[in-house]
Amino acid sequence: PKHIIEAAKKALDEGKTGYTPAAGIYELREAVAEYISESRGVDVKPKEVVITVGAKMGIFASLIAFLDPGDEVVIPSPTYPAYEGVTKFVGGVPVTVKLREERGFSPSGEEIASAVTDKTKAIVINTPGNPTGGVYSREDIEAIYEVAKKKDIVVISDEIYEHIIFDGKKHVSALSIGDKEHTVLLGGFSKSWSMTGWRLGWVIAPEKVADKVAKVQLNSASCPASFVQYAAIAALKGPWDDVWKMVKEYEARRNLIYEEVNSIPGFSMIKPAATFYAFPNVSKLGVKSSKLADMLLNEAGVALLPGTSFGAEGEGYLRISFATSRENIKKGMKRIRDFVKEKFF
Incomplete structure (x- = not known):
């Protein structure tokens, strides 16, 4: 959208081209916190937001923050391959659960529960989903959280396609169903605002987890591009x-x-x-x-x-x-x- 491009130009003209804090500029973290709080009905603070170099950095940093070698991650599949790839990269063990066409590619809570063991550290979900175009039902997400809370494991929910949903349906967010203690929410600007090459995402997590995510980013990509972050504020503020x-x-x-x-x-x-x-x-x-x-x-x-x-x-x-x-x-x-x-x- 043009107003986002203009905001980026303005930031460049104003010399906003240096490093930023690893977790992103406060103004954008605040804007994302306000957006998530309003859209999910959950109070999110800027200190619980990390702005990442694309949502993929959010996936990478979140899994690194939780996993030790040998830890298991339950992943409904087929799905975006980075979840399994990053899990293996850090020495974790991906445990896949088949998403079935007859269920609209929404996972069975029973099958998720049966895949969880004492070694499980996280369940990664992607709704709306790539590649299936499926949307998880509220009931299936609730069933996932029943398991997560009982076993005290985290649900990492990638919701990058949250706005590209059809037939008058509304996005059902994991954060609206679960609780902040057991949720890491991933999102970003690539899909809804067609900002794929701008490389900007976000992680919403408990403050201690958010600090770890920021440290991973600090020691890998340093920080997101400064002027892109100012443009992202314009994206959130609208018009939409x-x-x-x-x-x-x-x-x-x-x-x-x-x-x-x-x-x-x-x-x-x-x-x-x-x-x-x-x-x-x-x-x-x-x-x-x-x-x-x-x-x-x-x-x-x-x-x-x-x-x-x-x-x-x-x-x-x-x-x-x-x-x-x-x-x-x-x-x-x-x-x-x-x-x-x-x-x-």
Whole structure:
């Protein structure tokens, strides 16, 4: 949005180009605290906010803050691969729980509970979810917190897609259901404000955890870019018109790709509830999703990802981004349809 770009220019013109505190400038931490407090109905203080170099730094720093070698992390999957990757990087053990299509890719509380052991330190959830486009139900999040509180483990909730949600639904935040003591909330500016290259996210956590997250960032990236932080204040303060306009367009593209995907022989898909990803089931074609993705790229000229890029539980699926024009969606879907008809039917 233009007002964010103008705020960045203003900060540059004013010479706001030096280092900032590792946890971010106070003004932005305060703005994020106000936003989270209002949207989640929970009182969040600026000292409980860390501004990170993208939400991915938030994932990295949060897991490092909690994990020792051998500790387990329960991860509903298929999901964003950084959770499993960072867990392994710090010597932890990822324990995956399959997200099932018939449940709208919302996890079963019973299956989460059965995956928790005495070695479990965290449960990582992503709602709305990448790659599935699924949204966790309130009941499933409540069931996760029943386990977390009983076992005294933390829920790390990545809610980066919180605004890109369709059909009049409202985002249900883990922080609104759980409690601050057992929650680390991740978010950022990349998706809702299309600020992917600006690299700015946030972590909301109890003060002692937030201090550890800030120390990880201090000793890796130092701090987020100063002028970007001032631009982010403008993003939160608004206007938000461009955000809602973008979400409306994404919903129209979601409707289009839903119809297109389900017209392809051997493909089926439930309608994504959120994000800008379609996650069609292609298991009826009888070919590994990685091989199918390669074939579509090399022979049909369509770039997408196999479900296994998001965990072994993604076998039999493809992830298609519809963060492109409706015209391109139609072209891409036609290429896939023609290819599938020629090769498999």
